[in-house]
Amino acid sequence: MVGLNRLSLIATLGAVSAQFQKPLLSQLDDVLLETDKTGDKPLVDTESLQAHISTESLFEHANALYELAKSSEQEFGHPTRVIGSEGHRRTLEYVAAKIDSLGDYYKSSTQAFPAVMGQVFQSRLVLGHSVPESASPMSLTPPTTGKEPVYGNLVLVDNEGCGASDYPDKLKGEIAFIKRGTCPFGTKSDFAGRAGAIAAVVFNSNPDGLSGTLGTPTPYHVPTFGLSGKDAEPIVEKLKAGEVVDSIAFIDSVVNTINTTNIIAQTVEGDQENCVMLGAHSDSVGEGPGINDDGSGSLTLLEVATHLTKFSVKNCVRFAWWAGEEEGLLGSDYYVASLPEEENKKIRLFMDYDMMGSPNFAYQVYNATNVANPTGSEQLRNLYVDWYESKGLNYTFIPFDGRSDYDAFIRNGIPGGGIATGAEGIKTEEEEAMFGGKAGDWYDPCYHQLCDDVGNVNATAWLVNTQLVAHSVATFAASFEGFPERETTKAAGVYEKDTLYHGRYLVR
Structure with a gap:
């Protein structure tokens, strides 16, 4: 059809009887309408x-x-x-x-x-004498050491845990308890690991549950849970009052x-x-x-x-x-x-x-x-x-x-x-x-x-x-x-x- 137009094609109908010319011309118009000048396909509409x-x-x-x-x-x-x-x-x-x-x-x-990619097979978090239902392991969290439970006291991190100075020296060998804030969860877990923590719990700033990701793994990420603000509130009060809250963290996971x-x-x-x-x-x-x-x-x-x-x-x-x-x-x-x-x-x-x-x-x-x-x-x-x-x-x-x-x-x-x-x-x-x-x-x-x-x-x-x-x-x-x-x-x-x-x- 390239290079042909309606007039040139009409000329080819010269010997065709009038009986057939009209339907043929109608079909021709349909063909030409379906043909874009760029090729033999119509322009998309x-x-x-x-x-x-x-x-x-x-x-x-x-x-x-x-x-x-x-x-x-x-x-x-x-x-x-x-x-x-x-x-x-x-x-x-x-x-x-x-x-x-x-x-x-x-x-x-x-x-x-x-x-x-990561996969968590089993997990459990015990805070004092309670097993909070809202505890949820973060995506891309590493496992606890040996994929076995680890034991330590909760240590309340200062502010929102977005700077290295928020993590006290006494955190070494313990479990970091960190308030959700402006910086990524992965940053908090990394700082906790650098400070020597064996695990971390990030608790929500509102009563809701908290499920997130640590993002790109670093060598310092520690096993990390999310926790609802509702479950965290009584724990925070105890820690601020100077009480000891012993805890158990367990995560069996892989990050590949x-x-x-x-x-x-x-x-x-x-x-x-x-x-x-x-x-x-x-x-x-x-x-x-x-x-x-x-x-x-x-x-x-x-x-x-x-x-x-x-x-x-x-x-x-x-x-x-x-x-x-x-x-x-x-x-x-x-x-x-x-x-x-x-x-x-x-x-x-x-x-x-x-x-x-x-x-x-x-x-x-x-x-x-x-x-x-x-x-x-x-x-x-x-x-x-x-x-x-x-x-x-x-x-x-x-x-x-x-x-x-x-x-x-x-x-x-x-x-x-x-x-x-x-x-x-x-x-x-x-x-x-x-x-x-x-x-x-x-x-x-x-x-x-x-x-x-x-x-x-x-x-x-x-x-x-x-x-x-x-x-x-x-x-x-x-x-x-x-x-x-x-x-x-x-x-x-x-x-x-x-x-x-x-x-x-x-x-x-």
Whole structure:
């Protein structure tokens, strides 16, 4: 069809009887409308791309993903796709094979990187004569010596334990008792270890429980628990009164570094200097198969990437499947940190799609503003809002607080945003009226549990949000008109936020 137009093709109909010319011309018009001057595929438009999305195809992928998760049963005793497992390895193979089957539309690559992962097998904390129910070992905590119980008196650390001088000399051979504050839990554990403590307990500054991560391991980290403020209050009073509180800490855990892999697929066509990028994470937690978290996002990307091949694009589209998200956004952090400045600037925006089909869903939009984030984040937020409103659907804003893979992008000057349907948060009565479901329950009652299987994904929410993802891709693949130009790349830390989370874990 290249080089032909309607008039030249009409000329070829000269000998065709009038009886057939009209229907042939009608068909010709249809063909030409479907042909963009850049090639034999139409330029992507949002309605056409959305029309290809189907619930049946999404769930066909979901069933396949669950079968892959079952390959980890021999090692873990249940289905999982946690990094390092057979289930995750096969997930990566599945995504890569599907992308390869799409021919030369994409250039795909893998990015291997070292990932720190930890697992706690058993733990127990005894404070005086009580065994507090709220005691929770921190993620990436080392084990107690010999993976056996250790004994020592609690020593109350000064202030919030954010400086070496807060840790007294008498802490050597004892257990540090540290108030939650402005610095990371890992910093507190490191200072406690340097001061000679055999374990540490970080207690909350409010009555709630406290579960977090120590982050990147250091040689000085000690076995560390989180504790609710409610359970800590009477202990603090005793220590301040000069009473001795003897304690027992026990953690059987492992912290290992393994290699895992990100998968990147980018359209061959389109302006390679101006890319729209979107991502989801390929891994689950160790406790379950992760079909909603984040099989739903991973498969949404795969579905959109598959149908995008029916169209041409003016701007390149880059899909990413991150590994190690559940261990602390490891894959996306590594990817962005490894980008040279000139490559960073080619990414016009990043869109994060994590948990697209929670059973007790709400349509959630990250409340990303240009005031607090790279310019363009707010325009992306408004694109989602406008789409929901155009469909007559309710939506709600949620904090842009570092809990998913957008974090590294916005911290390094790349506009970002995304949508979700909720994790362990509690649905309100107002949200029940807006979205249905049940107030007072988690948005995803199977969040990070064994029951996060195929039956845990809401078909309506998943379909709607996959159509919205298709809309976001089609919009920017066709044009960045009206979207802010990229600002000069900022050094890491310029957009540093006062966030409590890095991924699913509290960090301070």
